[in-house]
Amino acid sequence: MNIDHLKIFINLTETLNFSQTAKTMNISQSAVSQAIKSIENELGFDLFKRTKRQVNLTKGGEAFSKRMTIMLSNFDKAVIDSREISQRERSALTIGTTGTTFEAHLLPLIIKDFRLNYPDVKIYLEYFSHNQLKQHLLNQECDLIFTTIDDIQAEKAFNFTPLVTGYFCALVPKTNPLSRQPRLTLSDFGHQNLILLNDDWCPPQQLKLQTTIKATCTTLETTYVDNVAVANTMVEAGLGITVMPNFINCSSKNLFTAIPLDYHATLAYGTATLIPTPTTTTARFIKQLAAFDGWSK
Incomplete structure (x- = not known):
């Protein structure tokens, strides 16, 4: 009919x-x-x-x-x-993030530069836990995700492009005496309120660190949150201390101090895409990411 x-x-x-x-x-x-x-x-x-x-x-x-x-x-x-x-398949880029302050601070700058060169490309952002993002990438629901190497190194279907390396640090409110220390050991967290990520929002190295801290400090108080942004906000409000890779945080440091931890871990942050080679648009975006000069700022 x-x-x-x-x-x-x-x-x-x-x-x-x-x-x-x-x-x-x-x-x-x-x-x-x-x-x-x-x-x-x-x-x-x-x-x-x-x-x-x-x-x-x-x-x-x-x-x-x-x-x-x-x-x-x-x-x-x-x-x-x-x-x-159909339009998204032809001329679009879907990017998966976990909503870290690092991504919130740098992504707008990178996307703005990218759009200057490729104004016809539609860009979509999605915000989920790292486990959900990996599944979305496997399902081809997004083109690339921001993640840490330890989170995807067991996935043979993913290709990782490193953007920055770093170490674990503690974000300590400036009202806390520990904020004056040049370096912290895990035992320093005794009798402190530590703000930790729930398991679904924890990459393997982060989860391992949190488990080690809890085993080391039996007098520790813990508060669990669903994402890094909430942890940051709670630290800024003076509600406790959190631990995370130094490159994840780009918040204003007026209310807290980022202090290196005496804890060895190899950390790398970047993007993951599906193997084989990503689309031309995705490859162009990753190339611009790699050329961005603000990673260490």
Whole structure:
């Protein structure tokens, strides 16, 4: 059945006026009549009762109208959604982040520069836990994710591009006496409130550090949060201390001090993409990431 004919039919059910529907649809009145007649021939029953003075739906026409209104609405949505997916596949970049202050600070600068060179590329950002991001990448729901090497090194399907390396540090409120120390050991956290990440938001090295701290300090108080941004906010509010890679934090340091930990771990932060080679747009974005000169600032 012709979709355009069905759209004419639905409009006519609203106007109940052949002349008005012709004007609305920008077609001739005879084209409206032909469309309705074509549908009626396929259905085998009349859709309208027509007299010289008025047009009304038949009972069959009412029932058909209700179903077709829903069907055409779903059809239009399907077209829009499919067109959007097609556009994203051709000229878009979907980036997965965990919402760290590091990403929040640097990504706008990098994306702004990228758009200067590639203004037609649509960029989408998604925000999930690191485990969810890995699954989205595997499902090809995003093109690249920001992550740490320890989080994806066991995944043979991923390729990692390092951007910055670093070490674990503690973010200590400046009101806390520990903020004056040049370096902290894990035992220094005794009797402190430590703000830790929930397991689903913890890459392996972070989880290992948190477990080691809890085993070392039996007098430790702990508060668990769902993401790094919340941990940062709580530290800035003086509610406790948190630990994280030094490169993850880009918040204002007016309210806390970042102090290196006496704890050895090899840390690297960058992007992960699916193997084989990523799309041209993704490769261009990664190249711009690597050339960005603000990683160590």
